[in-house]
Amino acid sequence: MAITRREFLKLSALSTAVLMTAELGLDNSKAYAQAQKYRIKTAKKTPTLCPFCSAGCGMLAYTDTKTGELLYVVGDPDHPVNRGGACSKGASIYQIRNIAPGKPNPRRLTKPLYRAPGSKEFKEVTWEWAISEIAKRIKDTRDRTFIKEEDGITVMRTDHIACLGGAALDNEETYLLQKLMRGLGVVYIEHQARL
Amino acid sequence: MTNHWIDLKNTDCALIIGANPFENHPVSSKWLMEAKVKRGAKIISVDPRFTRTSSKADIYAPLRAGTDIAFIGGMINYILENELYDHEYVANYTNASFLVHDDYKFEDGLFSGYDPKERKYDFSTWEYKKNEKGEIEKDPTLKHPRTVFQLLKQHYSRYTIDKVCEITGTPKEIYLEVIKTFAETAKRGKSGTILYAMGGTQHSCGSQIVRSYAILQLLLGNMGVPGGGVNALRGESNVQGSTDFGLLNHIITGYISTPIAQPEHKDLKAYLEKETPKTGFWSNKPKFFISYLKAMYYDKATKDNEFGYQWLPKRHPKKNYTYIGLFENLAKGELEGMLLFGQNPIVGGPNSNREREALKNLKWMVAVDLWMTETMRFWTEEAGSNPAEVQTEVFVLPAAASFEKQGSISSSGRWIQWRWKAVEPLGEAKADLDIIHMLALELKKLYAQSQRPEDEPIKNLYWDYGTGNECDIDRVAREINGIDLTTGKQVENFLKLADDGSTLCGNWIYSGFYPEAGNLAQRREQDDPSGLGLYPKWTYAWPLNRRILYNRASADPTGKPWHPDKAVIWWDENQKKWVGHDVPDFKPTIGPDDPAFVNPFIMQTDGKGWLFAPQGKLKDGPFPEHYEPWESPVQNLLSPVQNNPVIKIWRPEEQSDAQNYPYVAITYRVSEHWQAGAMTRNLPWQAELVPEMFVEIGEELARELGVKSGDEVIVENKRGSIKVKAYVTKRMKPLMVNGIKRHQVGLPWHFGFQGLITGEIANKLTPYLGDANTMIPEYKGFLVNVRRAK
Structure with a gap:
């Protein structure tokens, strides 16, 4: 079962409820356990490694089984180096792709770009054009020099x-x-x- | 790292110098704290700045940036004078007993053979003394005045406690406590580790600083044992791998030299003759090199054409192809095109203003990245350029994130670990592997019909990873491991490589990670039978899945572990072989009858750890010697030679003087940002944590300048000027250097003008000058002035 936006909001509301009941001193273990189950049941986990420092900490990337979209990234509890831990950079790997559920990081480059000599801006180009033009530049410079x-x-x-x-x-x-x-x-x- | 991350839990003392792992490699703290809690280990932090690592240390020793050799040299002296070293280890496993050439000497700050005009040494006296048979003369008692041991003692006798503290500014009592605490690790059953990072390497004597760590560790018997070693904490997730794979001008994969246009490399025979030592493990080099040529050109590489050797490019013997040399030659207009794969020179390179100007000489630039970087936009007004005047064509290609593709990376601990693809790349982004593959296919297409001999290298380049836009990564991984061409099977490991063209192998040190059994970098088995944290079936460590390098030295000369608590491998007399917890870093069948039984450092020609580095292995001396950083507020107190005498000085007019620029500056990183910043300054969470550029200054200097935290100040020198906020802390304290109070300031180097958060570029201030051996820039220990901005 995939998490739709509405369900996500519902889930968020549940978390809020859990927090509130905790503050009131009520038994929240049941609700919490259910939330955990929900989180894991609908997501596929893929082992990956932190892209920042050179410690090689293991991370788990959870994706929506239906849409394939990234849901969150957490420390891998099975990894002997970090045993589930993550520093602030490691804990923010999710934002390399999405700044919030359903919101891709708008600063990611998603299309090939080209800036002409003397121009003040980049323009979007196709991969085919970019690769073909780059190969021509490389060949031209190489062959002349x-x-x-x-x-x-x-x-x-x-x-x-x-x-x-x-x-x-x-x-x-x-x-x-x-x-x-x-x-x-x-x-x-x-x-x-x-x- | 000679050891690995989890092994930090086995240490009895961690000397952390030139590194701030609690902030920059946070998981290290997990294992260091475990050592502290479970073993009572001591942590020593030596740093110009009181860092979060210092806050968890038992001893914090401040020092002036760039005085590391003085600091370690004084430790070496004290340990030798007070006989605190591990005599049996030193006598057996190092070159301490070797006699040195009669004409070798060190006088007035210079080693024998210096040529002041060329600023170079003639290495002919940096040799051992040999008898008529050509054998090295030795004195096992170490008493002969010409032994390495006695020369070492003599060399560092000048490094007295008082002298060192005058140079480094370290308080004497603290310095003595550091030495005594770390020297404890020479005792049986104890081990000490040295952790270093860019604080150790980014100096004009950087290589010698690291050498001084190695000497100290050899004296204390700390190499090859759990909880010991010399451990480089590297900055990027795969900078270990990218170095192993030879993305440097001077080496191909596996640390083998690239050919040079000189008679000694004119053909394959001459190259192998010149590059292959007669003894030591490197005597196998022809097997690795020829297997590499076969991986490059496959069936086009034959015995008759020197396995394609002549197709490999040869460097010009006099040209400097290192990073700084590249930009200097770009400034002169030599280069036309540049490809960038996740590198951002305008922020990360030294002397940023010069680099921006140099880039304008490019006809074309190709930049592959996840984010728009400052370098991609070097031609804009924000960068200080006039776009109309910049004729460079810029191609930007969007790259996939690490979890949007699959492949392996190598940690500092040499673990080759696989990461799987979790999600499709965002938008039209592509894996770098596919980008490189598409480019290669396109280029091969352009050259397919060529009959020109100069196009043979690219035409004959073996590229069999699929014909579509997606590269078959499994084929690449198998090629890296190596293939037996007679059977078509994966080779078991590099011991099976041959020099007759019957094997191919992309990178010999990785050979063994993908045998017939499968891709071992994908293993996730949790067993740790020794309890030492070796996890032998978790992924794969190069070489040969060995977790602790030089582990023969964990056993005594008779083959028994020095201490049962620190046992790694040992000689089994019944089985007549080396056995134990780790893969022996030794030929397993060499027993007590063989003189090589006591030669644990198998990569060295003589099998010994080198206290004395002969034959110009390092260009600036057989022993590390303290020289002042290129820009320093003080005269060298140890010799009349102020700076490293063999460094290349590119821009003498840019040397900032202490009168006008009195403060010693270092660049550093914060835990929340990474490198040139694009990877973290574009993430809202990280941007919020550390949103602004600053200069860190101590309270005392702040009072002198009349500056409070948050005030804007100008930080400047002859290379540039930046306006940033002052961050006044107790972490930077003035040091008494030769009786005079000296201030140091710190600059994070993560900021630039592009991204969700922006800030001034610290590297506008750093010098174009590097280490004598590696050319790594002197990012630590340059001079600046700081004043209030009006």
Whole structure:
């Protein structure tokens, strides 16, 4: 069963009720247990890891089984490093996607953008156009600046393209990135580890 | 980390220097507090600023930023003078007994072989003394005046308690308490860990600072044991992995040098000859390198074409390709294009104003990120540019968040852990893996018909991860692990790699994480039979699922654990092999009959821990020596040489002087924000917690300046000026340095002009100058002035 907006509000109201009964000193354990069940029953959990520091804390991402949308992210109690704990950054992973239920973080980039020379703004473009244009730029710069040989030694490089970044990428991504760059002859490959 | 996060619970003393883990790696506190409560462990925090780590420490020792070598050097001296070191460990497991070349010396702040014109050392005397047979001469008693041990003692004899405290500003009683407390860990059954982060590395002597930690740990017998080690607490979730995978100009995957355009690297044979040591585990390098070439070019890499070696780019031997060098060459107009994957140089790089100007020379920029960053908008008025004058084309590609894709990341503890995809990427965002894959396919298409020899590298690049827009990550992971090309099966681990082209492997140190049995980074088994927190079946640790590096040194020279409480592996005489709780960091069958039985540091050519670093392994000296930061309010009290004599000085005119810029500044992080800030300044919860940029100043300096918390002040030096609010705290206190009171100020570096919350960029003030070995910028210990804003 998925949580619709109305049901979410109902659930929120239930939480409020729980708080109130607690203040009144009434037995709220039943209501609380029901709320917990509700929370878990309708959500699918996926193990993930915190994207911030390098401790590698385990997190669980809960998604709506029907819509697939992210509901919340909490510390993974089975993870031996953090045993369910999360610092303030880890506890806010949910907001990387949604700032509230049903409200995607409006600051996330969701479309490829392009800024022309001298322009004052970005405009939205398609992925196909962006990839094709970027590949042309890379090829153009590479081909014009490629050095095949230096003092009788084969060098196969360009000193005119740089690739920066990678500390937030997955291992498989860092691997393919260095593979592609070295395949093109790029030697200016650097990232956060140098800083 | 030589050890790992949970292992912190096994320590008896944590010396935390150049790090603030309770705020920046909060889960560390869980394990450090467990050590404190259950073992009575002591926590020592050494920091210019009283941090939340300091607040939980048994001892807090302030020091002036950039005086770390003096601080550790004084500890080394005291420990040697008072014979507090672990003699048996030092005599057997380090190069203490080796005799050094007759002409090696250290005089007036310089090691032998210095060339002042080139600002470089000739390393020929930084060598061991050898007999006619070419063997290193040794004195097991450590008494010969030319032993490493005696030279070490001599070198640090100048680092007396009084001298060190004059330099660092640390109160003497506190300093002595630090030394005595940490030296306790030399005792049997005790271990001490050193935790460091950017406070240790971001100096013009950063590599030597870290070396000094290693020397201290070797003297106390703290390497290879639970609760010990030298532990780098790294800043990003996968900066360990991105380093392991060679996203740096000087290394390919697995810490193997990239080829250089020099005769010694002209062909594969010459390269392997030059790069492969005759002894130690690195003697296997050809197997790893050739397997990498096979992963790059697969069936196009053959014995006849040097396995494609000539297709790999070779760096220019004289050019500086490091981050600062890159931006200097960009400023000169050398570069045309730049691809950025989650990096934001305008906020995160040093000397931000210069970097913004340099970026204007780009013809094109491609930036892949979750958020709009300052760097993507370097051409705007907010950045201080005139858009009409900036001709750079900028392509911005939206990236998926970590939980919107699957893949592995490696923690500081070297655990390779898988994360699964929980939800589809937001909007049209795509996983970086797919973006790189799409680009590669498009480029390969553009080059498909080319007959030019210079296009062979990209044409022959092996790219078999699917033909659609989605990259087959499983194939990538299998390639990283390595494949036996004769059977088509996953190799068991890197011990099975070959140098004849019969195996391929993307990154040898990761080999073993995905054998035929499956992707071990996905394991989630909870067993911890030893109780040491090793969790051997939870994901996979490189290399070979080894959780504690150098663990041979956890046992004594006869192969028995130094102490039952700290047993990791041991020699089993009946089985004739090394057994125990962890994967031995040693050839398991080397027994007492083999002289190598007492050589625990298998990556070294001699199997010993290096108190003395020979052969110019570090460019600025075989022993760490204190020099002042490039910008310092004081003269070097230990020698007439003021700064590290081999650092490259890019912009001498930007050196800020102490007369006009009297305060020592450090940049730092707060717990609530992350790095250049885009990942947290765009989250409402985090933005609310720490909404503004500030400069942290002590109460005494605030009184001198007539400033209260919340007042606007100007922080400035020769590189820039920022207007920020003053945050007056008890956490920054002046230090008495050589009899004169010196103030330090702190600047968080998370802010910029883009995001839900914005603020001035601290890195407008940091210098374009880096460590002699790594070129990591000196973000800590530069000079500024602070004054009231009118």
